[in-house]
Amino acid sequence: MHFIDVILPIPIQKTFTYSVTEDEANFLKKGMRVAVSFGKTKMYSALVLNIHQNAPTLYEAKEIHQILDEQPLVNELQIKHWQWISKYYMCSLGDVYRASLPSAFLLESETVIYKNEADIDTSILLDDEFLIYEALHHQSQLTIHQVADILGKKKVMPTINELIKKSAITIHEEIYEQYKPKLVKYVRLHQNYTSDASLNSLLEELSRAKKQREAVLAFFQLSTSKKPIKAKDLEEKASVSSSILKSLVDKNIFEFYHIKTDRIHFEGGTNDLKNLNEFQEVALAEIKEAFKEKEVTLLHGITSSGKTEVYTKLIQEVLDEGKQVLFLLPEIALTTQIITRLEVYFGNQISVFHSKYSMNERVEVWNNVLDNKPKAQIILGARSSVFLPFSNLGLIVVDEEHETSYKQFEPSPRYNARDSAIVLANIHKAKILLGSATPSLESYYNAAQKKYGFVELNRRHGNVQLPKIELIDVKEKQRKKEMKGHFSDRMLKLIQEALDEKEQVILFQNRRGYSPVVECKTCGVSPECPNCDVTLTFHKFKHELRCHYCNYQRAMPNSCGACGSNTLDTKGFGTEQIELELKDLFPDFKIGRMDLDTTRGKHGYQKIIGAFEAREIDVLVGTQMLSKGLDFDNVSLVGILNADTMLNFPDFRAHERGYQMMVQVSGRAGRSKKQGNVAIQTYNPFHKILQQVSTTNYTEMYKEQLQERWQYKYPPYFRLIKITLKHRDYNKVDIGVNWLFKALYSSFGENVLGPTAPAVSRIRNQYIKNIVIKIPPKQNLANTKNQITKIRNTFEAVKDFRPIRFIIDVDAY
Numbered sequence: 148m149h150f151i152d153v154i155l156p157i158p159i160q161k162t163f164t165y166s167v168t169e170d171e172a173n174f175l176k177k178g179m180r181v182a183v184s185f186g187k188t189k190m191y192s193a194l195v196l197n198i199h200q201n202a203p204t205l206y207e208a209k210e211i212h213q214i215l216d217e218q219p220l221v222n223e224l225q226i227k228h229w230q231w232i233s234k235y236y237m238c239s240l241g242d243v244y245r246a247s248l249p250s251a252f253l254l255e256s257e258t259v260i261y262k263n264e265a266d267i268d269t270s271i272l273l274d275d276e277f278l279i280y281e282a283l284h285h286q287s288q289l290t291i292h293q294v295a296d297i298l299g300k301k302k303v304m305p306t307i308n309e310l311i312k313k314s315a316i317t318i319h320e321e322i323y324e325q326y327k328p329k330l331v332k333y334v335r336l337h338q339n340y341t342s343d344a345s346l347n348s349l350l351e352e353l354s355r356a357k358k359q360r361e362a363v364l365a366f367f368q369l370s371t372s373k374k375p376i377k378a379k380d381l382e383e384k385a386s387v388s389s390s391i392l393k394s395l396v397d398k399n400i401f402e403f404y405h406i407k408t409d410r411i412h413f414e415g416g417t418n419d420l421k422n423l424n425e426f427q428e429v430a431l432a433e434i435k436e437a438f439k440e441k442e443v444t445l446l447h448g449i450t451s452s453g454k455t456e457v458y459t460k461l462i463q464e465v466l467d468e469g470k471q472v473l474f475l476l477p478e479i480a481l482t483t484q485i486i487t488r489l490e491v492y493f494g495n496q497i498s499v500f501h502s503k504y505s506m507n508e509r510v511e512v513w514n515n516v517l518d519n520k521p522k523a524q525i526i527l528g529a530r531s532s533v534f535l536p537f538s539n540l541g542l543i544v545v546d547e548e549h550e551t552s553y554k555q556f557e558p559s560p561r562y563n564a565r566d567s568a569i570v571l572a573n574i575h576k577a578k579i580l581l582g583s584a585t586p587s588l589e590s591y592y593n594a595a596q597k598k599y600g601f602v603e604l605n606r607r608h609g610n611v612q613l614p615k616i617e618l619i620d621v622k623e624k625q626r627k628k629e630m631k632g633h634f635s636d637r638m639l640k641l642i643q644e645a646l647d648e649k650e651q652v653i654l655f656q657n658r659r660g661y662s663p664v665v666e667c668k669t670c671g672v673s674p675e676c677p678n679c680d681v682t683l684t685f686h687k688f689k690h691e692l693r694c695h696y697c698n699y700q701r702a703m704p705n706s707c708g709a710c711g712s713n714t715l716d717t718k719g720f721g722t723e724q725i726e727l728e729l730k731d732l733f734p735d736f737k738i739g740r741m742d743l744d745t746t747r748g749k750h751g752y753q754k755i756i757g758a759f760e761a762r763e764i765d766v767l768v769g770t771q772m773l774s775k776g777l778d779f780d781n782v783s784l785v786g787i788l789n790a791d792t793m794l795n796f797p798d799f800r801a802h803e804r805g806y807q808m809m810v811q812v813s814g815r816a817g818r819s820k821k822q823g824n825v826a827i828q829t830y831n832p833f834h835k836i837l838q839q840v841s842t843t844n845y846t847e848m849y850k851e852q853l854q855e856r857w858q859y860k861y862p863p864y865f866r867l868i869k870i871t872l873k874h875r876d877y878n879k880v881d882i883g884v885n886w887l888f889k890a891l892y893s894s895f896g897e898n899v900l901g902p903t904a905p906a907v908s909r910i911r912n913q914y915i916k917n918i919v920i921k922i923p924p925k926q927n928l929a930n931t932k933n934q935i936t937k938i939r940n941t942f943e944a945v946k947d948f949r950p951i952r953f954i955i956d957v958d959a960y
């Protein structure tokens with residue numbers, strides 16, 4: 148008897164054992180997928196972990212349905228990495244499995260399939276595949292069960308896999324944009340004209356259709372290269388329009404055909420790397436020196452010091468050794484800016500991987516990495532690219548390592564991509580470089596403790612000085628009546644000066660919408676979200692109220708819902724209001740806005756960043772999106788309109804983050820020629836963080852914050868595990884959380900904080916309660932987690948508590 152242990156893509160800790168035949172056992176390898184049934188009706192794509200001969204003792208092993216892969220889809224290094232993630236972040240291997248693979252690889256009985264928008268050449272389909280493809284012309288979607296009915300057999304996953312591979316179908320994914328296959332149109336001669344004799348008569352025939360004749364002649368010239376001929380190239384060569392080609396096709400002289408091309412395709416890679424300046428040279432040498440002893444090195448390089456150029460040199464060396472490189476970036480930074488920069492050096496050795504790519508694009512990158520293809524030697528990716536099937540990593544770069552978006556909140560696994568990348572590098576015996584102008588306290592501390600190597604780069608490229616930063620006291624300005632709307636006279640003057648010089652301006656306001664609170668002047672009531680415990684934000688352009696937590700929206704009412712008076716007033720301001728004020732103040736200039744509302748869709752960021760680069764926008768207003776690694780050469784002023792909102796929220800990282808955000812956004816000013824300006828409006832100019840921002844004094848900020856972290860027992864000294872309970876019934880959560888607190892308290896005493904309700908204590912009708920467990924430096928982490936798991940199991944064994952959602956977040960943010 149032969150058996151396999153598999154991971155199922157579900158949040159259950161255990162692996163499951165199925166039986167296989169001897170032939171299957173001989174064929175199967177760790178990391179291949181098999182289709183198995185689970186429960187009464189469910190079918191999943193499971194991943195093989197072990198192949199053995201020990202029957203399970205507690206249940207009778209079911210047979211597998213079928214084998215889905217011919218080669219392992221996941222390698223052993225990945226499985227090692229998954230095991231670490233599952234243990235460290237206290238989640239199931241199934242959760243990691245589900246998060247790691249593009250969903251096309253996780254077909255299950257509930258999966259719904261659709262036809263792709265563009266038609267494909269059906270001659271590449273096998274009979275069964277064609278049947279399904281045809282069926283999708285008559286019916287917009289099919290479940291896997293329906294597919295089984297149509298084909299009259301149970302084992303249909305391979306057929307569906309093939310259809311996905313051939314770009315014929317896609318599976319449903321709400322969050323991603325519809326996939327459009329990129330098909331390139333080619334031209335060939337119709338089979339009537341393959342002999343020379345027929346060719347001569349053809350040219351004769353066309354003697355009066357001059358354009359068509361030219362197209363045919365051009366076709367022959369191009370054919371000498373023996374490569375397929377693109378319709379576009381032919382049009383260009385013959386200087387004819389596409390309608391000429393079309394008429395030749397109608398006459399059965401030419402025919403069109405399609406070849407699927409990879410969507411992710413770069414030309415070139417022709418440019419040499421830039422020569423490093425003397426400071427960058429030193430930094431590079433120091434990094435290499437540090438790597439001799441340390442696996443991890445932190446590069447603290449001020450904004451615009453040219454960290455990217457230093458990375459490229461390291462990358463080149465690793466590529467020369469024949470190894471793969473992973474370059475991690477926050478999602479938003481993955482705009483063409485950085486892609487283009489690396490592309491001119493490394494050309495088609497780069498593949499890009501992020502969540503705005505369609506399922507099929509992600510499948511493509513996965514396969515290219517798995518096969519270690521030449522075009523997948525450098526992966527440029529966001530958080531989830533740590534899950535790709537690397538076999539031979541030599542270097543990982545984590546750019547903007549302080550970014551909180553490296554931490555995943557929802558769903559599980561709640562991993563930090565930076566920390567997971569460090570472990571990944573370890574597994575590959577690769578080096579890892581963390582880079583930032585404003586490192587996280589954790590990383591800087593690790594460097595200070597000599598756990599990481601440490602290198603500094605303190606000069607901007609071209610010796611441009613860091614921007615001049617001034618603080619503007621809004622309280623004082625209001626007293627002197629020197630405010631116009633939300634702008635101080637000083638800020639307006641600086642904007643005007645920049646615009647007069649034909650320079651560009653970035654204005655930062657970390658709230659979107661028009662105003663975050665609407666309030667009745669008569670009774671003081673504010674409209675709130677019916678699903679969440681939060682006031683609704685007014686969006687003026689659409690004249691509606693919106694919840695930024697659940698997306699609830701409704702028209703802005705004319706009168707107060709509570710007392711009926713017409714005295715609704717708005718309080719506070721967001722990016723939309725700033726944009727409108729600016730349009731009034733500077734009617735001759737083009738004002739743009741970049742926030743979540745204006746950047747939806749795959750090319751959302753791109754359009755705005757592109758327009759700003761092309762100087763079609765003079766003043767760009769935006770949220771923190773603007774602070775992430777963008778490089779504009781004509782921005783001379785950065786304005787921060789309300790620094791206080793960033794500093795005054797109740798979170799132990801608020802000050803650190805405020806510092807990082809402000810220094811990063813300031814760093815967008817004066818990058819190429821002369822020194823830039825930064826103006827920060829605040830009610831509290833003596834706030835120590837603002838003082839530290841105004842002198843870009845990272846070390847002072849670090850020392851002060853570190854002291855507070857020690858005093859109040861926070862990271863990097865103490866580790867945090869946050870437990871969140873959620874349920875629609877307030878009492879249920881309340882009783883549950885009190886029980887849990889007592890249980891945890893009896894194990895960990897004073898180090899358990901809570902239970903508390905977060906600032907927004909109900910979201911989407913779920914009441915939320917938190918407990919935080921602090922883990923002192925010397926306390927054994929594994930034991931602590933085991934103890935928490937035990938308590939969790941007891942909690943979930945209580946029938947009343949079972950419906951409560953129990954969320955564990957290790958190293959919570």
Ligand code: ADP
Nearest residue numbers: 421422423424450451452453454455456608778
């Ligand atoms: P950082 O990532 O440290 O903020 P960048 O790598 O974006 O800095 O560099 C800032 C700008 O200076 C970029 O436009 C970059 O092309 C340019 N630059 C940096 N180093 C060099 C160099 N050695 N030679 C030419 N240009 C450079």
Ligand code: ZN
Nearest residue numbers: 667670707710
């Ligand atoms: Zn009222």
Ligand code: ZN
Nearest residue numbers: 676679694697
């Ligand atoms: Zn809501």
